[in-house]
Amino acid sequence: MKRRTLLLNWILAAGFLVSLQSCNNPQNRDTNTENEMETKMETTGNMEAHSHDHVSMDISKAVCVLHPTEGNDVKGTVTFTKSGDGVKVVADVEGLTPGKHGFHIHQYGDCSAPDGTSAGGHFNPEGVDHGGPEANVRHVGDMGNLEAGNDGKAHLEYTDNMLSLTGKHSIVGRGIIVHAGEDDLTSQPTGAAGARVACGVIGIGNSSN
Numbered sequence: 507m508k509r510r511t512l513l514l515n516w517i518l519a520a521g522f523l524v525s526l527q528s529c530n531n532p533q534n535r536d537t538n539t540e541n542e543m544e545t546k547m548e549t550t551g552n553m554e555a556h557s558h559d560h561v562s563m564d565i566s567k568a569v570c571v572l573h574p575t576e577g578n579d580v581k582g583t584v585t586f587t588k589s590g591d592g593v594k595v596v597a598d599v600e601g602l603t604p605g606k607h608g609f610h611i612h613q614y615g616d617c618s619a620p621d622g623t624s625a626g627g628h629f630n631p632e633g634v635d636h637g638g639p640e641a642n643v644r645h646v647g648d649m650g651n652l653e654a655g656n657d658g659k660a661h662l663e664y665t666d667n668m669l670s671l672t673g674k675h676s677i678v679g680r681g682i683i684v685h686a687g688e689d690d691l692t693s694q695p696t697g698a699a700g701a702r703v704a705c706g707v708i709g710i711g712n713s714s715n
């Protein structure tokens with residue numbers, strides 16, 4: 507009986523030492539610091555913690571300012587506001603030739619190339635065909651066309667059920683391109699809309715604006 511108690515004590519002591527050691531493990535310490543940081547972010551910002559302990563912003567508005575590509579005068583603003591299951595899109599663009607102009611969200615929020623080609627192809631996280639905004643099968647970035655009047659100004663307002671401000675379909679950080687020509691909504695993979703006349707980057711919007 508006495509011998510058994512000794513053995514038990516020894517096992518307990520060994521276990522205690524092991525747990526002490528794991529507390530001093532630098533890898534564990536890093537994890538703790540990270541968790542502390544995430545907790546701080548949650549309490550100070552507009553953050554939302556997911557079950558797997560990552561942090562994501564709860565974004566309700568995004569905005570994109572369009573600038574002309576080299577040799578063009580097209581500029582404007584596009585806002586995206588969370589609306590039920592979808593996102594309300596409001597675009598005001600000027601400096602266009604009268605008529606229709608392809609209007610898409612492209613893969614990269616990169617307008618560094620003078621001709622806008624750095625924005626890549628259409629934002630297409632599902633790897634499907636190009637289509638119009640009303641089509642069941644379309645790129646997430648397919649917003650169809652802007653239509654400018656004789657004054658070169660276009661106004662577009664609609665609610666899109668495929669766009670999102672969070673998750674896999676999130677458009678935040680992507681680019682917007684306005685094209686010289688019309689998107690025919692069928693030609694693959696771009697709608698044959700021609701050159702890029704304006705480019706902008708979609709950022710997190712200021713909800714108080």
Ligand code: CU
Pocket residue numbers: 608609610611612628683684685699
């Ligand atoms: Cu495009």
Ligand code: ZN
Pocket residue numbers: 610628635636637645647648695696697
């Ligand atoms: Zn497309």
